[in-house]
Amino acid sequence: xxxxxxxxxxxxxxxxxxxxxxxxxxxxxxxxxxxxxxxxxxxxxxxxxxxxxxxxxxxxxxxxxxxxxxxxxxxxxxxxxxxxxxxxxxxxxxxxxxxxxxxxxxxxxxxxxxxxxxxxxxxxxxxxxxxxxxxxxxxxxxxxxxxxxxxxxxxxxxxxxxxxxxxxxxxxxxxxxxxxxxxxxxxxxxxxxxxxxxxxxxxxxxxxxxxxxxxxxxxxxxxxxxxxx
Numbered sequence: 001x002x003x004x005x006x007x008x009x010x011x012x013x014x015x016x017x018x019x020x021x022x023x024x025x026x027x028x029x030x031x032x033x034x035x036x037x038x039x040x041x042x043x044x045x046x047x048x049x050x051x052x053x054x055x056x057x058x059x060x061x062x063x064x065x066x067x068x069x070x071x072x073x074x075x076x077x078x079x080x081x082x083x084x085x086x087x088x089x090x091x092x093x094x095x096x097x098x099x100x101x102x103x104x105x106x107x108x109x110x111x112x113x114x115x116x117x118x119x120x121x122x123x124x125x126x127x128x129x130x131x132x133x134x135x136x137x138x139x140x141x142x143x144x145x146x147x148x149x150x151x152x153x154x155x156x157x158x159x160x161x162x163x164x165x166x167x168x169x170x171x172x173x174x175x176x177x178x179x180x181x182x183x184x185x186x187x188x189x190x191x192x193x194x195x196x197x198x199x200x201x202x203x204x205x206x207x208x209x210x211x212x213x214x215x216x217x218x219x220x221x222x223x224x225x226x227x228x229x
Contacts, residue, residue, distance in 0.1 A: 007183040008074035014176040015078035021172030022085040028166045029092045043096040045155055045163025048105060051093065053148030055086040055109050057141045057198060059116060064134035066120050068191065074183065075195075076120075083113060138194040142201045149205035156212045160219055167213050170206045177203035 033042035058079045065075030087109050094102035156162055180199040184192035 003186040004183070007179065007186045008072075011176070011179040011183045012074050012078055014172070014179045015082065018169075018172040018176040019078065019082045019085060021166070021169035022082055022089070025164075025166040025169040026085060026089050026092065028164055029089065029096075032164055033092075033096070041096070043093045043164055045159060045161060045165060046089075046093060047148065047152035047155055048090075048093055048097075048102060050148040050152040051086060051089050052105050052109065053141060053144045055083060055090060056112070056137070057145055057202065058083040058086060059109075059112055060134055060137040060141050060198070061195070063116055063119060064138060064194065067134050072187075080116075083116075087113060135194045138198050142194075142198045145198065146201050146205065149209065153205070153208055153212065156209070156216065160216060162213055162216050165209070167210070170209045174203055174206040174210070177206065 029042050029046075032044075061075055062079040062083055065072040065079065087106075090102075090106045090109050094106045152165070156165065177199045181196055181203075184195040184199065189196065
């Protein structure tokens with residue numbers, strides 16, 4: 001087994017775990033809807049900005065994986081699966097909030113995924129163009145993911161509550177980010193450096209969010225202690 005195959009297998013395993021994390025977030029939303037149906041806040045505290053960027057991050061990896069030569073199955077299929085689950089979360093946010101913005105974002109994401117499928121079908125004819133497009137998309141997404149998660153971080157700090165944010169999703173995606181960095185290094189940084197840029201950016205934001213779960217818990221404990229006679 002080559003180094004690329006090893007880290008590819010590890011990355012596929014961890015992206016599968018991260019997909020479970022995204023599914024866990026989706027399950028959290030649906031559970032909250034069942035429990036708080038009358039309140040209409042199943043997606044409370046969830047940042048539309050952050051999940052939009054997350055979708056396009058997975059989508060950019062998906063396009064990049066089928067644009068490079070040889071076709072990288074380790075990158076393509078897990079990211080496609082993750083993109084579909086995040087798209088489902090964007091649908092739930094639109095379903096919960098019913099704003100023009102959430103409808104627009106969901107429509108954009110759905111359209112992008114359909115275009116991505118077309119790109120997959122004709123990837124051999126447009127491999128060079130696809131790689132340039134996906135590289136540019138990854139770099140733009142790296143900037144947006146920092147901005148998007150900064151928005152989610154500000155929401156948590158402002159409300160001193162993690163709301164519907166699911167901790168397992170952040171944990172699993174962080175593991176995936178680490179394995180993506182290792183896979184990119186094994187492939188060769190001359191080809192895969194865009195993946196490193198995005199994975200490092202994503203990992204930093206996840207570490208901050210995981211810290212905020214602890215911060216919120218400690219703040220709540222202090223508040224309870226201060227109210228106890």
